[in-house]
Amino acid sequence: MAFEKGNAGEWTPVFPRYPLGTAFGAGVWNVGPGGGRFAPAMRPVLGVAEGVVALQFASFSFDAAVLDIAVVLGGGGTLAIATSAERAEPDALAAMVRDSGVTVASVVPSLLAVLDPDAVPLTNWVVGAERLTAELSRTWSSKARLWNTYGPTETTVITTAGPMAADQPGVPPIGAPIGNTRVQVLDRNLRPAPVGVTGEVYIGGAGVARGYFGRPALTAERFVPDPVAGDGSRLYRSGDLARWRADGQLDFVGRADDQVKVRGFRIEPGEIEHVLSSHPAVGAAVVVADGNEDDRRLVAYLLPAGSEPLPPVDVLRDHLRGRLPEFMVPAVFVQLQALPLNPNGKLDKAKLPPPDDARLAPAAVYQPPRNATEELLAGIWAELLNAERVGVTDNFFELGGHSLLATQVMSRVRSVLGVEIPLATLFDRPTVAGLAEAINQSLLGSKGGAAEIESFDL
Numbered sequence: 001m002a003f004e005k006g007n008a009g010e011w012t013p014v015f016p017r018y019p020l021g022t023a024f025g026a027g028v029w030n031v032g033p034g035g036g037r038f039a040p041a042m043r044p045v046l047g048v049a050e051g052v053v054a055l056q057f058a059s060f061s062f063d064a065a066v067l068d069i070a071v072v073l074g075g076g077g078t079l080a081i082a083t084s085a086e087r088a089e090p091d092a093l094a095a096m097v098r099d100s101g102v103t104v105a106s107v108v109p110s111l112l113a114v115l116d117p118d119a120v121p122l123t124n125w126v127v128g129a130e131r132l133t134a135e136l137s138r139t140w141s142s143k144a145r146l147w148n149t150y151g152p153t154e155t156t157v158i159t160t161a162g163p164m165a166a167d168q169p170g171v172p173p174i175g176a177p178i179g180n181t182r183v184q185v186l187d188r189n190l191r192p193a194p195v196g197v198t199g200e201v202y203i204g205g206a207g208v209a210r211g212y213f214g215r216p217a218l219t220a221e222r223f224v225p226d227p228v229a230g231d232g233s234r235l236y237r238s239g240d241l242a243r244w245r246a247d248g249q250l251d252f253v254g255r256a257d258d259q260v261k262v263r264g265f266r267i268e269p270g271e272i273e274h275v276l277s278s279h280p281a282v283g284a285a286v287v288v289a290d291g292n293e294d295d296r297r298l299v300a301y302l303l304p305a306g307s308e309p310l311p312p313v314d315v316l317r318d319h320l321r322g323r324l325p326e327f328m329v330p331a332v333f334v335q336l337q338a339l340p341l342n343p344n345g346k347l348d349k350a351k352l353p354p355p356d357d358a359r360l361a362p363a364a365v366y367q368p369p370r371n372a373t374e375e376l377l378a379g380i381w382a383e384l385l386n387a388e389r390v391g392v393t394d395n396f397f398e399l400g401g402h403s404l405l406a407t408q409v410m411s412r413v414r415s416v417l418g419v420e421i422p423l424a425t426l427f428d429r430p431t432v433a434g435l436a437e438a439i440n441q442s443l444l445g446s447k448g449g450a451a452e453i454e455s456f457d458l
Contacts, residue, residue, distance in 0.1 A: 134170065222236060
C-alpha cells in the first residue's frame with residue numbers, strides 16, 4: 001500500500017490495482033465480488049457511521065488493516081492512526097484514544113488484556129485473530145459492546161462475527177457467518193458434522209479468494225469443490241477446527257495441524273483447551289505434548305479466571321473426564337501468571353516453563369506409607385517424579401508419570417526386591433497401595449513368605 005499527498009497536505013492511501021480475486025502467497029487481495037459483502041456486513045458490527053472516529057491499530061502490512069480502512073472510510077468515518085510507539089505502550093495508546101475522540105476499535109484480544117477498561121471509554125470493540133478468553137469477554141462486554149470475530153485471510157478478513165455478553169457462560173463463541181458467507185463444518189469424510197461435534201471449517205461465498213497466485217497445487221489443495229452443495233461452487237478449506245452450537249454460532253476448537261499423538265492416540269489439543277476453558281475458574285488454557293515421540297504426555301498450562309487460585313488437579317481432571325475420554329486428560333497441570341507471547345502478541349509455546357517446575361498438586365489428603373513395600377514405592381516415585389512426597393493413595397499417572405517412567409519403576413522393584421511384576425500391573429493398580437499389594441501377593445506366592453516385606457536395601 002502507498003500514500004499520496006493531496007492539495008490540502010493530507011495523506012491518503014492509494015490501493016494497487018490487480019485483477020479481481022488475485023491472491024499473492026498467503027495474502028489475499030479480494031476486491032472482486034466479495035468486496036461488496038465485506039464492508040456493508042461489518043459496518044454495523046464495528047459500529048461505523050458518518051462522523052465516527054475509529055482506531056487504526058493494525059499495521060498497514062497486516063490484512064486486518066483492511067477492516068478499518070474499507071469499513072470506516074467507506075462508511076464516512078475517520079481513522080485515528082496509532083503510531084508504533086503508541087501501539088507498544090498501553091498508557092500512551094489510551095491517552096491517544098481519549099485525545100482523538102475514538103469511540104470504536106478493532107484489535108486483538110491480547111491488547112485488551114493490558115488495557116484498563118476504565119481508561120479507554122469506547123462504545124464498541126471488535127476483536128479477532130486470537131482466542132478471546134472467557135475472563136476478557138466478561139470484563140469488556142460489561143463496559144461496552146464487544147464482538148468476537150474469526151476469519152482467514154483467504155476469505156477477506158472476517159468470516160464470522162457475534163456479540164458477547166457479560167453473563168455468557170463458558171468459552172466465548174466466534175459468532176455466525178456474516179452476509180454473503182456460508183460456513184460448513186465437515187468431518188473427515190466431508191460430511192456435515194452435527195451440532196456439538198468437532199469438524200474442519202470450510203468457507204464459501206462471495207468473500208472467498210480465487211486461489212494463490214502462481215501456486216496451482218496449493219490452490220487445488222485449499223480451494224475445493226463444495227461437497228454439500230454439489231453445484232460447482234468452491235469452499236476454502238481452512239485447517240481450523242470448530243463445532244456448531246445450538247444457537248447457530250460457532251465454537252473455535254483449534255488447528256487441525258496441531259494434532260499430536262500420545263500413547264498411540266491422535267489428540268487435538270484444542271479440544272482439551274476448549275473444555276478446560278469452560279471451567280469457571282479457568283481464564284485460559286494451553287495444552288501441549290511433552291516428551292519424545294515414543295513417550296509423550298499431555299501438559300496443561302492454565303491461567304486463573306480471576307484473583308482466586310485454580311482448583312486442585314483432581315477437580316480439573318473430574319471436569320475433563322465428564323466430557324472427554326481418559327487418554328485426553330493431561331498428566332500434568334501448571335499454573336501460569338501470564339502466557340508467554342512473541343513480539344506479534346501471539347502465544348510463544350517455546351517459552352512455556354518446564355512442566356515439572358510448577359505443577360499443581362491434587363487436593364487429596366496425604367496418607368503416609370504403612371509398610372516397607374509402600375515406603376519403597378513412595379521413595380521410588382518421589383525420586384522419579386520429582387515430587388516432595390508421595391502418599392499411598394496418590395496415582396502414579398496423575399502425578400505426571402508415563403510409560404517410560406513406569407518401566408523404570410518396575411526395573412527398580414525388580415532390582416531391589418528380586419520380584420518380576422508385569423508392567424501392566426502398574427497401569428491396572430496405579431496407586432502406591434495398589435501396586436504394593438500386588439508386589440506382596442507376588443512375594444507371598446513365589447517365596448511362601450509373609451504377605452509383605454519387612455525391610456529392604458535401596
